[in-house]
Amino acid sequence: MIRDARVLEERFIPKEIRHREGQLKAVRDNLKPVLEGREARDTFLYGPPGTGKTCMARYLLDELSKQSSRVKTGYVNCFENSSRFRVLYEVVSQIGSLLSVHRKGTPTDEVLEKLRDLVEENRCVLILDEVDKLRETDVLYSLARTSGIGLVLIANKETALWHVDSRIKSSLRLMESIEFPEYSRDELVDILQDRVKWGLMPDSAREEQLERIAMLAEGDARLAIDSLRIAAERSEQEGEEEIRNEFIEDAVSKAKEEIDSDTLEKLNEDQLTLYRILKEEGELEAGSLHEKYKEKVEDPVVKRTVRKYLEKLERLGLIETEGKGRWRKYSMKD
Structure with missing residues (x-):
């Protein structure tokens, strides 16, 4: 029955992009300048999971690579690579050589300089997927300020970048935001x-x-x-x-x-415990959640770390929050 199993996989890039004609034209227009040796316009794609953001972005990167060998392209998943060093390392590994860059022992700024050398003569387009999962958002500033790099940032929510430093916002001020609604x-x-x-x-x-x-x-x-x-x-x-x-x-x-x-495979045991508590209870205030968490684990982490873990669960779209401080409530996302 199955003739080509690859077609049914998430990472498969189709021959044509269906029902995203407006988004396709807008992003293509933003990337087109790299074919003429100019810089692409930074673009932010947002919308719920499964609305074609990543698929379309990767489709266009393939298209660019076929049109010009001088255009370098890269794709980084920011959940899997959430630090400044890991993002830069991934980019360099995809568009250049890692002979002079080692994962351990190489300063982050040295990796950035290596990247700048690589894009000095060739224009580059980078997809940063799940950009809201970045732990160190200053990498966006580093990339946005690097001449020759065009960014395609992807997240589920339009508000994904609202919390970043004002320097980053300023660097991305000309970025075009494009919405991907749910499919009918x-x-x-x-x-x-x-x-x-x-x-x-x-x-x-x-x-x-x-x-x-x-x-x-x-x-x-x-x-x-x-x-x-x-x-x-x-x-x-x-x-x-x-x-x-x-x-x-x-x-x-x-x-x-x-x-x-x-x-869930991306969570550690403490994060899984917090997730399971909320799944059982439905909704809890911060204090009650922390008490129930301490009851269930032998070696509980401190409150500050619990807050960071809950922020991660929220970034992953597993839970949602309401209120601030000790009145903050946590619940499972619908």
């Missing part, structure tokens, strides 16, 4: 039809099945595509030549679990 049900069906056409055997999935997945995915293309993959895999394991209706809802549930699991 019909748009998701179109996206799924493409994945079926490229990744599955003919007649493996019926139109009404794709409509059902699109309805359950509620505007999230990643969830929809993962659900299609899981339903197809299970049907294939059962020896079927087409997806069975009874597998669809279970596939959507499993896809949600996979996405949640990917996020």
Whole structure:
């Protein structure tokens, strides 16, 4: 049943970008100057998960690389690389040579100088995905002030950069913000039809099945595509030549679990404990949450560290907060 499993993976870049014509033109126009040896305009893409931000950005980087060998491109996930050094190290590793840069023992400013040398003669476009997960946001200042680099920043919320230092805001003042709304049900069906056409055997999935997945995915293309993959895999394991209706809802549930699991794997034991407490309790004030946390662990961390852990859970979109100081309340995100 599955002809090309890569098509059903999250990192697959499709041959064409569906239902993002306006966003595609805007970002393409911002990046076009690098093909003429000029600097790209910095761009900020924001919108809920599964709305095509990363996919479209990577599609355009591939397009630039094919159009000019003099344009350097790089992609950094800021959750996995949240410090200034790690971001700069990743960029240098992708666009140049690491022969003179070692992960341990090389000062951060030396890595930055290496990057500046690399982009002196070649223009560069960098995607910083999940930019709201950065622990050291001053790297944005370093990159924005480096001649020859154009930035594409990606986050779920329009407010992701509101808290950064005024120097960073000033450096990014000409950046264009572009919204990615949730997909409609019909748009998701179109996206799924493409994945079926490229990744599955003919007649493996019926139109009404794709409509059902699109309805359950509620505007999230990643969830929809993962659900299609899981339903197809299970049907294939059962020896079927087409997806069975009874597998669809279970596939959507499993896809949600996979996405949640990917996020939870990024947490340490203390962070997981705080998450589980809120999942059980629903909503708690800061003081009550800290007391329950201390009851559940043998060696609790101090309040300041707990606050940092809760900030991380919020950045990951797992919880939300209301109020300030000791009156602050924490709850699971809907």
